[in-house]
Amino acid sequence: MNSIINCIDVNYQYEDGLHVNRIISHLNLEVHQGQSLAILGQSGCGKSTLLNLLGAIDKPSSGQIIINNTDLSGLNENQLTKLRAENLGFVYQFHHLLKDFDSLKNVMMPLLIQGLNHTQATQMSIELLSKIGLEHRLNHLPSELSGGERQRVAIARALITKPKCLLADEPTGNLDQKNATEVLNLMIELNQAHDSALIIVTxxxxxxxxxxxxxxxxxxxxS
Incomplete structure (x- = not known):
């Protein structure tokens, strides 16, 4: 089974005046293709910081992070951006959809950025939105969707490029119980279908x- 993310003795700290605050300490982690993983912890324990490290958004103070066999330490910002686009999808507690774009255009955007032509991007996005039960919401703006629908669009946008790993930070934290269950089940189902890894911080x-x-x-x- 392929290793998608590998952390070796990773540390992350920052200085606050005279104090050094260590957020992540000598952490090791390996995540494989098709695996689903929850990182559980109380608020302020470093979960979101760890997710930013795994997502190549923040750089560790020391240690090694390898994503899909690529060591991040030697990459410049453009290379990191390319690696994220090709290997990772992100879902957050708040959807971060483009407010002036309808559901279809929000999901299409990552494909267009990658250079796919408009016709193919449209077709792929309609297929995925239909698969998750939003074929009747293609032309609705985020403000016209329910909270659960907005989060489903966000998940579709994250998965449209078929990333090797989906990173989710409290993806159901802003939803009621019914929508939270539906969104979580959807993430699990789509990741199994794509045989990608799923890491949820919660x-x-x-x-x-x-x-x-x-x-x-x-x-x-x-622990």
Whole structure:
């Protein structure tokens, strides 16, 4: 089974005046293709920081992060951007959809950025939005969608490029129980269909229980 993300002795810290705050400490992690993983922990334990490290958004203070066999330490910003676009999808607690774009255009955007022609991007996006039950919402703006619908569009946008790994930061935290369950099940179903890895950062044990593996982050380390 292919290793999609590999962290080796990763540390992350920042200086606050005279103090050094260590957020992530000597952390090791390996995530494989098709694997689902929950990182569980209380607010402020470093979960979001870790997700930013795994997503090649932040750089570790020391240690090694390898994504799809590429060591991040030697990459410049343009190379990191390309690596993220080709390998990773992101879903957040708040949808971050483009407010002036309808559902279809929001989902198409990553494909167009990658250089796919408009016809193909349209077809692929309609197929995915139809698969997740939003074929009747293609031309609706985010403001015209429910919270659950907005999050489903965000998931479709994250998965439209078929990333090797989907990184989700409290993806159901802003939804009621019914929509949270539907969105979580959708993420699991689509990732299984694409045989991609799924990493969810959460403080919700019910969300974590649905993943194949659960790790608890405490004091910057897995306990």
């Amino acid at each position: 403080h919700d044990e019910k969300v974590a229980e649905k993943m194949q593996k659960v790790l608890v982050l405490e004091n910057g380390q897995f």
